[in-house]
Each structure stands twice: as structure tokens, then as C-alpha cells.
Amino acid sequence: MKIQRIDVFPLIFPMKRNFSISGGSVGSKESGATHVYVKITADDGTVGWGEARPSRRWSYETLESVTSTIRKYLGPALIGKSPLCFKTLHQRMNLEIASGTTIGQPIAKSAIDLALHDLAARSENKPLPGVWQEAIPGPVKLSYLISTSDPEEAAQLASKAKAEGYKGLDVKVGLTPKRDIDVIRAVKEAAPDLFFRVDANQAYTLSQAIQLAKNMEAVGVDVFEQPLPAGDLFGHARLRARAGVPIALDESVWSPRDVVNAVRTEAADTIVIKTSKMRGLYYARLCGLIAREAGLDLLGGGLTESTIGLTASAYLFGALNITTPVDLNGPLFLADDAVHSGTTIRDGCIHFPNDVGIGCTIDEEKIVKYRAQL
Ligand SMILES: [Mg+2]
Structure with a gap:
């Protein structure tokens, strides 16, 4: 199985309450909440979905940076690769967006990682914990x-x-x-x-x-x-x-x-x-x-x-x-x-x-x- 396509969807969800931390507002009823959904499609038709939640008052990543980084760099670096080898795919992403003194846009990488895990579990017809050989946990x-x-x-x-x-x-x-x-x-x-x-x-x-x-x-x-x-x-x-x-x-x-x-x-x-x-x-x-x-x-x-x-x-x-x-x-x-x-x-x-x-x-x-x- 190979990764055939990666689609990116920048979204603003409505909020029912304002939310502030010591660094400032991280979302409000007025501005909504910034999320990025990612869809990964394999060549056998299996699909996985993931999500990132950039919040620029919590860390440096934004709706725009997550979207463009996945579209222009992280996504293209993974096309044609097996979606099941998480270690190799993360190494590819870490080469594509280097770490410097940080680990290099982790929130953008997390959206792809979630979609890969979703896809891998679906390809084996298991709930997510199956990829760790674990059962569904209790509440x-x-x-x-x-x-x-x-x-x-x-x-x-x-x-x-x-x-x-x-x-x-x-x-x-x-x-x-x-x-x-x-x-x-x-x-x-x-x-x-x-x-x-x-x-x-x-x-x-x-x-x-x-x-x-x-x-x-x-x-x-x-x-x-x-x-x-x-x-x-x-x-x-x-x-x-x-x-x-x-x-x-x-x-x-x-x-x-x-x-x-x-x-x-x-x-x-x-x-x-x-x-x-x-x-x-x-x-x-x-x-x-x-x-x-x-x-x-x-x-x-x-x-x-x-x-x-x-x-x-x-x-x-x-x-x-x-x-x-x-x-x-x-x-x-x-x-x-x-x-x-x-x-x-x-x-x-x-x-x-x-x-x-x-x-x-x-x-x-x-x-x-x-x-x-x-
Ligand atoms: Mg905390």
C-alpha cells in the first residue's frame, strides 16, 4: 500500500465560550477556533483523517502555517510511501521541516500522524489501539x-x-x-x-x-x-x-x-x-x-x-x-x-x-x- 494523496482543510469552528490562558485568548465566540483537518488516501482506497489545532497564543504555529506547511512540504514528502511505517514517515517529515532548537512545526506534523494512525487501523479493520496491539480501554x-x-x-x-x-x-x-x-x-x-x-x-x-x-x-x-x-x-x-x-x-x-x-x-x-x-x-x-x-x-x-x-x-x-x-x-x-x-x-x-x-x-x-x- 502507498500514500496516493494528502488533502488539507483549514477550518474555523464556532465556539460557545471564550477561552483565555495567561498568554491571551486562544479562541472566542467572535473569532471561533482554528482547526486543520487532513485526509490521507492510499492507493487501495483506504482513507485516514487527522486533525491539528494550532493556537498562536499557546505556540508559534498558526492556521495558515499548518495548512501551507502540509500542502507544500510535509504532504508531498510522503506521497508514494507506505502509510504503515510511522517511524520512516516521521523521519521524512523531520527532514522536510528541520528541528533547529525546536522540533519543527509539531502541530502540523500531528495532523498527518493522526491521519496515518487512522488509516493504518482502518486497513487492519481494528479500532485505533489495535495499532499498538492494545484493546479498547475503559472510560x-x-x-x-x-x-x-x-x-x-x-x-x-x-x-x-x-x-x-x-x-x-x-x-x-x-x-x-x-x-x-x-x-x-x-x-x-x-x-x-x-x-x-x-x-x-x-x-x-x-x-x-x-x-x-x-x-x-x-x-x-x-x-x-x-x-x-x-x-x-x-x-x-x-x-x-x-x-x-x-x-x-x-x-x-x-x-x-x-x-x-x-x-x-x-x-x-x-x-x-x-x-x-x-x-x-x-x-x-x-x-x-x-x-x-x-x-x-x-x-x-x-x-x-x-x-x-x-x-x-x-x-x-x-x-x-x-x-x-x-x-x-x-x-x-x-x-x-x-x-x-x-x-x-x-x-x-x-x-x-x-x-x-x-x-x-x-x-x-x-x-x-x-x-x-x-
Ligand atoms: Mg498546560
């Missing part, structure tokens, strides 16, 4: 995302999440650092039994992070995610030595090498696995396996992907035995996407259908409806 627990600097609103959202059956809370801080501890206390009071993850998205200085970590320990926060800038592994190691709350790295870890460096520098208790930032399932799985072997914990997360990216990520988290609630929050923010799927969310968990591949059927009319004009 994957979800955390509910809270992003506000108003303690009262944060408490209301925490109560709502608890009532809806969510198993954990992911609170974004750093939007208004002076109010962060008030938001954290309000959330803990409203939902004391839920797994409690606090994500600063690189917002703090070391001294701010040490102070907040001490306060969070007293409140009972379970994990403090990415307090310092991504490149500051030394600072995270110093923070870890003084903080009574486990430290997770997200934006600091994009690749297996980054996991190794986090281990070497003792900068993390926990690594945040995301398919989008890690070039898709192939490297995200490797990152998870290395971190596990090094004795670190894993958290699962996403970049508000639609149903394709959400389901693929959740399958991987199940295969990696991530038991803490994962932050796959696309459904909290997206009003619609371009997929029909048996994947369901109920009682705060993702439940998988027994379908082949990632299990998503593309709605061609919605691909046209939500098409972005670049």
Missing part, C-alpha cells in the same frame, strides 16, 4: 477547565462540574496573579473531592511560584503545572526542591529528548502528554513510555481539539494507563465540529465506540460550511 476520566480571575464564578463552575460528574478540575492561573490564590481556595471549597490541577501556562517568576506553591500545598492542590517559562528547567528544579506540591511540565516538554532533559535536571514530577504538541501519537506515546520508565507521573491534556483529536488522544491516554482526569476540553468550548462519531461523554468520562480507526466519520457538508478562507 477515560475528564477534568473540567476553569479559566476566570473571579473567585465567585470559579466556585460556581467547580460546583457545576462536580454536579455534572467530572472527576477533576483544571484551573488556569496567571491571568491575574494577585487573585490566583483566592480563585484556588474558592474552587477547593466548592469541590473538595475532585482531582485538582492548577496550570499557570508559564506565567510566574520563580519567587512568585515558590510563594504560590506554599499556599497551594496548604489548600490541597494535587499538581502545579508549568509555573515558569518553558525553557527554564533549572528554575523548575529549584521550585521542585522547595514546593510541597508536585510540579508538572507541559510547554517545556515537546519531544522524547525533552522528557530525558526533564529527568536529567530533576525538573518535574509529572509530564503532560499531548498529541498535538508532540507531533502526534507516535512521539506522544514514546514520551509517555520514557517518562513512565523514569518513574515520573503522567497527565493527559489537549489543545481544545475537536472529536478526531479528542478521541485519538483519549485512546492514547487509556493505553498509557493515565488514571488521573485528563484535560481534553474541546467539547466545553466548541459549539460544533465536522465529525460524526460514536465517542460519547457522559458522567464526566469519555466512552469509546467499537469502531475502526479513530472512529470518526467526516461530515463533508460541514467541511464546506466551516472552511476558512486563507
